[in-house]
Amino acid sequence: MFGNKKQVxxxxxxxKPKSEENSxxxxxxxxxxDDDYNGIISASSVGVxxxxxxxxxxxxxxxxxxxxxxxxxxxxxxxxxxxxxxxxYEAEKIxxxxxxxxxxxxxxxxxxxxxxxxxxxMTRVLNETNDRLTNRITxxxxxxxxxxxxxxxxxxxxxxxxxxxxxxxxxxxxFGVKPQAFDEVKIxxxxxxxxxxxxxxxxxxxxxxxxxxxxxxxxxxxxxxxGSRVLTTQFAKSVSAWIFIGDDYLQNYIVDQEKAMERLGxxxxxxxxxxxxxxxxxxxxxxxxxxxxxxxxxxVHKRVPLTEIKNLHDWSKGYNEGMHYWEQGEKERKADNIExxxxxxxxxxxxxxxxxxxxxxxxxxxxxxxxxxNEIAIIDEAIERTxxxxxxxxxxxxxxxxxxxxxxxKKMALPSK
Numbered sequence: 001m002f003g004n005k006k007q008v009x010x011x012x013x014x015x016k017p018k019s020e021e022n023s024x025x026x027x028x029x030x031x032x033x034d035d036d037y038n039g040i041i042s043a044s045s046v047g048v049x050x051x052x053x054x055x056x057x058x059x060x061x062x063x064x065x066x067x068x069x070x071x072x073x074x075x076x077x078x079x080x081x082x083x084x085x086x087x088x089y090e091a092e093k094i095x096x097x098x099x100x101x102x103x104x105x106x107x108x109x110x111x112x113x114x115x116x117x118x119x120x121x122m123t124r125v126l127n128e129t130n131d132r133l134t135n136r137i138t139x140x141x142x143x144x145x146x147x148x149x150x151x152x153x154x155x156x157x158x159x160x161x162x163x164x165x166x167x168x169x170x171x172x173x174x175f176g177v178k179p180q181a182f183d184e185v186k187i188x189x190x191x192x193x194x195x196x197x198x199x200x201x202x203x204x205x206x207x208x209x210x211x212x213x214x215x216x217x218x219x220x221x222x223x224x225x226x227g228s229r230v231l232t233t234q235f236a237k238s239v240s241a242w243i244f245i246g247d248d249y250l251q252n253y254i255v256d257q258e259k260a261m262e263r264l265g266x267x268x269x270x271x272x273x274x275x276x277x278x279x280x281x282x283x284x285x286x287x288x289x290x291x292x293x294x295x296x297x298x299x300v301h302k303r304v305p306l307t308e309i310k311n312l313h314d315w316s317k318g319y320n321e322g323m324h325y326w327e328q329g330e331k332e333r334k335a336d337n338i339e340x341x342x343x344x345x346x347x348x349x350x351x352x353x354x355x356x357x358x359x360x361x362x363x364x365x366x367x368x369x370x371x372x373x374n375e376i377a378i379i380d381e382a383i384e385r386t387x388x389x390x391x392x393x394x395x396x397x398x399x400x401x402x403x404x405x406x407x408x409x410k411k412m413a414l415p416s417k
Contacts, residue, residue, distance in 0.1 A: 046122070046137040047075060047115035057114035058107040059121060062091060065099045070131045071174070073105075073122050075114040090134040090170050097175070132170050147173065154179045157206045162272040163247035171251065180250050182272040185279040189241040189269040192229045193276075195395055200246040207246070207274065216245070216395075218287040219273055220402040222280035230399040235260060241269045243276055297408075299377040303346055306381070311352030318352020325351065326358050338365050354385055356393050363400055372408035376401055 060081040062072040072091040074080070081102050085092055094100065106117045119139045125131050126138060132147030151172035155164055164179035171177035208215050223230060231239055234256070242256075253270065260268045281287070311318035329344030345362050359382035366375035379401045386393050 046135070046139055047118055049111055049115060052111045055108060055110050057109040057111050059105040059109070059114050059117045061103050061105060061121065061125075062095065062100055063103060064094070065101045070125050070129070070133070071100075072134050073118060073125065074135075075111075075118045087136075088134060090174075094134070094174055132173050134170055146170075151177075151179065157203050157247075159206060159209050160274060161207070162274045163203065163207065165248055165250040165253045165270075167250050177250060180253070182244065182275060183269045185271050185275050186269065187226075187279075187283075189271075190223065190226055190228045190276070191240040192231055192236070192238045193223065193241045193243050194231045194234050194236070194239050195273075196234070196242050196244045196248070197395065198246075199248040199252075204246055212245070215273060215277060217398070217402065219243075219277045219280070220399055221287050221406070222277065222284055224403045224406040225284050226280060230396075232396050235263045237264065239264075239268060241271055243271050243273050245273050297373045297376060299371075299373040301346075301374055301377075302343075304350055306385075309350060309352060314352065315354070318354060322348040322351035322353025322358075323355075324348075326353055326355075326361065330361055333361060333365050333368075336368075338368050341365050356382065356386065359397070363397075363404075367404065367407075370407075370411065372404045372411065375404045376408070379404070 054077065057075055057077055058081070059073070059075050061070045061074075063070045071094050072085075072088060074085075074088075081104075105121050106114070109117065122133065122135065123139045123142050125133060126142035126144045126146075135146055136148070138146050147170035148168045150166045151169045153172060154166040157163055162182055164181055166179045167177035204212055220230070229238075233239070234242065257267050257270075260266065306312070309318075311321060325344045325348035329341040329348065332338075332344060333341035342362070342365050345358060345365065348358055359378060362378040363375050363382075366372070366378065379397050383394055383397050383401075386397070
């Protein structure tokens with residue numbers, strides 16, 4: 001549709017620049033300076049000046065020969081126009097797949113003039129044509145963005161509807177890539193899952209109606225009922241499935257699966273949280289929103305209130321004065337001296353040590369004692385102190401809290417002796 005594609009055997013090697021003999025250069029245009037040009041680069045410019053005083057810069061563009069579509073615009077000196085552009089990944093893919101050519105927009109320029117002209121040409125292409133530029137950064141004054149947004153054929157985001165792994169407009173237009181649905185959930189693949197939290201942007205508001213925590217907590221509860229483990233390492237040897245919370249580029253998913261083949265020797269089933277939640281609801285029924293309110297918690301402990309902790313606002317001092325207590329407590333916990341371990345954890349906490357490792361140790365110690373009240377209480381404190389900057393840590397803590405809550409419910413359901 002966009003010109004005759006080269007046969008595979010004629011594709012250039014990915015890491016080689018075209019040779020001088022094989023480069024076909026378009027006509028060179030002279031560049032005249034407007035009378036009102038003062039050599040000042042506008043605030044909307046995307047180029048970065050190196051401070052060079054040379055006057056042999058040029059601006060060039062790569063285009064597909066048959067259609068004339070411009071897909072990359074750059075500035076340079078010497079042989080830059082024909083060298084392999086390591087950071088222009090999509091542009092190099094186009095150069096491998098299509099018969100392309102190079103056209104100079106201006107030559108004999110200072111660096112500032114080249115930056116200014118580069119921006120003007122990018123703005124022209126984005127404002128006056130429908131060509132998809134692969135440049136990562138585009139001028140602020142351009143009315144249209146580059147082609148890295150979702151392709152137009154990506155299904156619209158809808159409430160409680162799993163999204164698609166989407167192709168960019170560039171990928172769809174030049175390479176024919178289509179959006180891909182997440183895998184169909186299989187019960188045998190829910191044994192040890194990892195939540196993928198990258199690419200969580202504005203679509204989260206649409207998918208979850210602004211109430212993501214509700215959907216996460218319900219899914220975690222259902223996974224606990226299913227006996228599933230939630231891991232924190234995407235390529236852990238035991239991982240059985242990835243669960244996406246948002247959506248993502250299809251290319252990122254492809255790269256992840258390639259890594260999985262290299263590290264694990266297999267691909268990993270990839271689900272969306274909404275699909276997993278729906279699947280488990282069909283298996284176990286709706287999660288009752290009031291169930292947690294019916295469970296009474298009474299954590300009995302000797303921990304001082306947060307307000308009485310030393311070095312509460314001096315992380316460095318708290319680390320220095322408290323860490324060794326945690327280390328001693330870990331040795332006791334691993335030796336199965338749980339009560340002694342908790343005493344040492346309390347001292348570490350009192351002296352201001354608040355690393356996630358301390359709270360994990362606390363939680364494991366209370367779990368060993370089947371003291372779910374204290375486990376939940378200490379996890380709640382950890383979540384409060386971690387703050388929004390620790391998304392991965394908070395997810396891990398919430399998973400553990402949900403498991404503890406389920407165990408608490410089961411313990412309450414046992415007949416009293």
